[in-house]
Amino acid sequence: MAPTRWGFISAGKISNDFKVALDTLPKDEHQVVAVAARSLESAQKFAKTHNIPTAYGSYAELAAQKDIDVVYIGSIHTQHAPVTTMMLQAGKPVLCEKPMAVNSREARQMIGLAKEKGIFFMEAVWSRFFPAYKKIREIIDSGAVGEVKVVTACFGFNVVGVPRLAERSLGGGSLLDLGIYPIQFATMVFGGEEPQDITTSGHLSEGGVDETVTVVLKYSGNRMATLLCSMSANVPNEAYVCGTKASLKIPTFWCPTEVIAPDGTHEFPLPPPEKPLNFNNSTGMRFEAMEVRRCLQEGLKESPLMTHAMSLQIAGILDRARKEVGVVYDQDKE
Numbered sequence: 001m002a003p004t005r006w007g008f009i010s011a012g013k014i015s016n017d018f019k020v021a022l023d024t025l026p027k028d029e030h031q032v033v034a035v036a037a038r039s040l041e042s043a044q045k046f047a048k049t050h051n052i053p054t055a056y057g058s059y060a061e062l063a064a065q066k067d068i069d070v071v072y073i074g075s076i077h078t079q080h081a082p083v084t085t086m087m088l089q090a091g092k093p094v095l096c097e098k099p100m101a102v103n104s105r106e107a108r109q110m111i112g113l114a115k116e117k118g119i120f121f122m123e124a125v126w127s128r129f130f131p132a133y134k135k136i137r138e139i140i141d142s143g144a145v146g147e148v149k150v151v152t153a154c155f156g157f158n159v160v161g162v163p164r165l166a167e168r169s170l171g172g173g174s175l176l177d178l179g180i181y182p183i184q185f186a187t188m189v190f191g192g193e194e195p196q197d198i199t200t201s202g203h204l205s206e207g208g209v210d211e212t213v214t215v216v217l218k219y220s221g222n223r224m225a226t227l228l229c230s231m232s233a234n235v236p237n238e239a240y241v242c243g244t245k246a247s248l249k250i251p252t253f254w255c256p257t258e259v260i261a262p263d264g265t266h267e268f269p270l271p272p273p274e275k276p277l278n279f280n281n282s283t284g285m286r287f288e289a290m291e292v293r294r295c296l297q298e299g300l301k302e303s304p305l306m307t308h309a310m311s312l313q314i315a316g317i318l319d320r321a322r323k324e325v326g327v328v329y330d331q332d333k334e
Contacts, residue, residue, distance in 0.1 A: 003031045004293045007068040007092070009059055009083055011037040011046035014097060015074035016275075017282035019050045024271040024283050029293060036062035049275075059083055063090035070120070070292055073097055076164050077171030078331070081106040084121070088113045093120035095292050099180050099318065100311055102171045102331045107315040111308045120295055122288075122303050123311040125184050129287035131268040132256035133188065136241065139248060139261055140189065146245030149223050151189050153182035153239035153253055156212070156230030165231050166207050171329060173209035175322050179229035181254040183317050184310075185239050186217055186225035192310055195219055198317060200324035205231070210325045215317070255281035 006022070008015050015035070022030045032052050037043035040057025047055040056062050062071070063086055070093040073083050081101045087094050088110070100123040101107040114121035127133065140148060155178045164170045165177055195217040202213030212230040219225070228235065239253035249260040259266045270283045277283070295303050302308050 001029075001297070003028050004296060005067055005069045006030065006032045007062050007065060007071045008032055008035040008046075008052070009062065009071060009073045009087075010075040010079075011035055011042045012074055013278035015046070015072070016050075017277050017279055018072060018074060018285050018289075019052075020273045020275045020277055021283045021285035022289055023274055024286050025289060030289060033068060034062050034065055059086060063087055063092065068092060069296060070095060072124075077102055077176055078169075078329075081110055081331075084110050085113060088117055088119055088121065091117065091119065093292075093296060095122050095124050095288070097124045098126075099123070099176045099315065101315060102176065102329050104312065104315040104319050106331060107312055111312065114301065115308075118301060120292075120301050121308070122292065122295070122306055124288055125180070125306050125311075125314075126285050126288045127181065127184060127254050127256075128188065128306045129291050130256055130284055131287070132250070132259050132266070135259050135266050135268070136189070136248060136250065139259070140241065140243075144246060144262055145241060145243030145248060147221075148189060148241055148243045150242040151186045151225040151240070152227070152242070153185045153225070154228040154230075154235045155179070155181045155237055155254060156228070156233050156235040158234055159231050160205065160211070166205065166209065168208050168327070168329065171331075172207065173205075173211075173322070173327055174229045174231040175210050175213055175318055175325075175327075178231060179210075179213060179215065179227070179321065180314060180318060182225075182227035182229060182239070183215065183314055185253055186227060187310065187313055187317070189241055190217075190219055190223070190225070192313060193219060194313070195225075195317070198320050200321040202321075202325040204326060208327065210322060210327050213321060213325055215321045217317070252280065255284045257281065257284075
């Protein structure tokens, strides 16, 4: 079987890590054939570092290249919708970094275009594809924790000085960048059920973006999720699934290598990186790449582990939370 040929949009930190993750997979399964950045110089530098044959100084040039099976979009949040749209219009399947859009309206348009063109499109919520997540679902389904009543998850670092997080014009704030992780975790545990009520509290940074936010999702049957994200505090960054019989603890739940369960700790070690990484456990991005290849080979237009409906549900919760805290992006006004 031929390798899946990737084109990369953006030569930034997350693209670096995704390439290093792809390098942990067999060469006859994944190859990066081109990279495009806003400047040719940074694309060429990235290509040289990572042994990629072609570098472009514009996204349109990559969209026009014929021998690309799927495009990975690792640019800043505000670029996700326009660049995904460009690639889908060019007939390219897309794996777009999370959040796929800055609001639900953009997300619906992107998904609508992918469906209309009959092209594979997935939001890169990498957490969903970890073996540990499969284990969590298995333990819950087995009844070992009883009926799940409460999910808690918190995610935060002091990153207030990072421009893409601090600036409203760049789609900044803690919800889109960090809050999406606890939210996707809760929606996974509750099987994509619509929450009956969403309560949000938070405060804004001096730059007018959400700095620390709590989101409480209330579900039927007296079940709830309490979620927190912060871009000014280093929080414990762990999740719990609490049931009527027992609970699960998931350290580093956004990229977990272990699940602490009633019957002991289940470990899922990651392959070591061959080049330096920017983020924690990034070689775990290999699992979403494997899923993209599987979906393309099987002719699927979306992944059952991260469906379009799941992405739209998460985008909707993020919209509501952001609105309650009072963050409005330019994209919200159109």
